[in-house]
Amino acid sequence: MGEAPKRVAIADLGRHVGETVEIRGWLYNRRSSGKISFLIVRDGTGVVQGVMVRGEVPDAAWETYDVLTQESSLIVEGTVREDARSPGGVELTLHAVTPVQISTDYPIGPKEHGSAFLLDHRHLWLRSKRPWHVLRVRDGLIFAIREFLHGRGFLCLDSPILTQAVGEEAGTLFETEYFDLGTASLAQTGQLYVEAGCMAFGKVYCFGPTFRAEKSKTRRHLTEFWMLEPEMAWYDWEDNISLQEELVVHLIEYALANHGDDLEALERDLASLEAVKPPFPRLSYDEAVDVLRSAGSGIEWGQDFGGEDQTLLTAEFDRPVFVHSFPRVAKAFYMKQHPDRSDLVLCNDLFAPEGFGEIIGGSQREDDHDRLIECIREESLPLAAYDWYLELRKFGSVPHSGFGLGLERTVAWICGLPHLREAIPFPRLINRLSP
RNA sequence: UGGGGAGUAGCUCAACUGGCAGAGCGCCGCGCUGUUAACGCGGUGGUUGCAGGUUCGAAUCCUGCCUCCCCAGCCA
Structure with a gap:
């Protein structure tokens, strides 16, 4: 031998x-x-x-x-x-x-299977062609996100998963007993913590799982999903949008350069990704509502965009679309009021093309202490839960902005997936906790 | 939480107006020196989601329950 x-x-x-x-x-x-x-x-x-x-x-x-x-x-x-x-x-x-x-009776065969059967066998399905390519793209995007942010001087500041403060809406929290301190909830966002972090490090981000107990059963929702949340001191809402645009362009370029084979195996139409070049259209909420109405939508001023509206709006363009300056009533309490219109806030969403929907939500944050208290009261939120957050406005408050990017929605868009459940290794849905 | 659709072999699905439970894939056997989800021939495989009801007879009709899928709302 x-x-x-x-x-x-x-x-x-x-x-x-x-x-x-x-x-x-x-x-x-x-x-x-x-x-x-x-x-x-x-x-x-x-x-x-x-x-x-x-x-x-x-x-x-x-x-x-x-x-x-x-x-x-x-x-x-x-x-x-x-x-x-x-x-x-x-x-x-x-x-x-x-x-x-020797394997016996491997359940996943070469013919077609239903989505419920495949998800029941997700631990084995990972070996199949389609999940294998999707999860390679997901991994690549995670790498590209960190590479992009560190290249621009960001520091990764991990936010806690177990929290006491409510992030956005109460009523959609996963709760658990926490020793003698009452009820803890799984984080819906790390935003409040990165706001603290950006006052210490300038530009920070958190990137990890977040949890929403919303009883939504759609292809655009998971109960556990990964969210990237950069937060930047001294950034106004327009600086914020520019950063989002650069990031998304970088992610598309990275995917095309490093995962072309994966995307082809997934039969993704590469031409529509190659069209994603700056600048992205930037519409005010008022302008977007006009566009939607003339396209046949029945949207009323003050409403947030539904799934159909998002598809309708992006169909007008060949690249992602920014919509900014939403009505205050449709958005979260911490967003800064528009200087000229008290009914608007300085925020933006980014909608991916081809009907993949909202992948980013961002805003300039309210940096005035007393005004922030008013906002918390207007939303009937428990003031006591925000005591440390309010202190950020007492010790050297500055204009600052940030955004949240949904990783699975971004993966779904880039891979062309019809449902978010394929964009994460082990999806958590309202009726699925295993495997 | 509303609206719609569907549960039949391990998987994907047929079964007309209520009248013998079927096919492809998988698996087992045989054949084939270039297959690409290989192919050909033969075989294996059923508590028709669960509980009740109508009927000479129910996968099929009725009632209740369970599960899954799709859409809407909410959001990333």
């Missing part, structure tokens, strides 16, 4: 043409045509087809074909060869096949 072959990743096979290598992975599928058989092997980095010809491989290897079932783990050894007939352009002439564990 010669030396043990080098163990390589399938993703790197192109650099090992002509060499004999070892791959450790799982059987994705198999096909046979009598005296020639094909083992489609995946190892987490990619998929490669192994070929065995009867009489040209040891009988022991040849006979493993009959034993190996879908998703059995195995170790194969073979010679890397370029071959246009093979998907991926590279295939493996097998010399040895060693089963590690």
Whole structure:
């Protein structure tokens, strides 16, 4: 026997043409045509087809074909060869096949399945082509977000998950007992904490899971989702919008440059992503309502945009659309009042094209102590819960702004997914807590 | 929380007006030296979501319950 072959990743096979290598992975599928058989092997980095010809491989290897079932783990050894007939352009002439564990009755087959069945088997579904590509894009976007922000002097300031203060709306909180301190709730947002952070570090962000107990059953909602929340001291609402635009452009460029293969495998229309270039249209709420009315919407001034309105609005443009200066009645208490219109606040939403809806909500924050107290009272929120937050306005208050970007909605948009449940590894929905 | 749709083999779905429970995939067996969700032939596989009712007879009609899917509201 010669030396043990080098163990390589399938993703790197192109650099090992002509060499004999070892791959450790799982059987994705198999096909046979009598005296020639094909083992489609995946190892987490990619998929490669192994070929065995009867009489040209040891009988022991040849006979493993009959034993190996879908998703059995195995170790194969073979010679890397370029071959246009093979998907991926590279295939493996097998010399040895060693089963590690034989899988029996793997539930996910090559034919179609329903979404409920697949979600029940999410722990296994992750191995399938579609989730595999989606979650690679998700990982890439997380990396690109952090890269973008650190490149601009941001500091990551993690906000707590267990909180006492209410972030936005009471009534949609997940609650739990917290020792002698009463009820704790899972954070709906880290915003109040990054507001504290930006006064210490200038530009900060938090990025983690957030929780909403809304009983909504739509393709645009999860009960647990990841939100990026940058917060910047000395930024006004227009600086805020410019940063959002740069970030979104960066994410699209990153995805196209680094995940083109994934997006193609997902059959994403790349042309519509390539069209996402600055500047994005910026409409005031009043202008957006006019556009919607002339497009046939029955929206009344003061209402927030529904799903249909968002689709209608973005259909007018080929790139994401900013809408700013919303009515105060439609927005959260902490947003700063418009200097010329007391019925508006200095905020913005960003709507993704092609009906993917709102991916960002942001605003300049109310920085005046007394005015902020008025806002809290107007919303009938418990003033005591905001004591530390109010102190930020007593010790060197400055204009500041920030926004929240929904990661899953961004992933869904970039990957072209019809439902958010595919944009997160283990989705939490109103009727789903497992796996 | 409202509106709509659907539960039949392990999976995806058929079954006309109430009249023998079916197909493809999977799985098992046989065949095939380049397959691409391989293919051909044969076989395996059912408490028709649960409980009750109508009927000579119910997957099918009626009542209640459960579950899932889609849409709306709310939001990221």
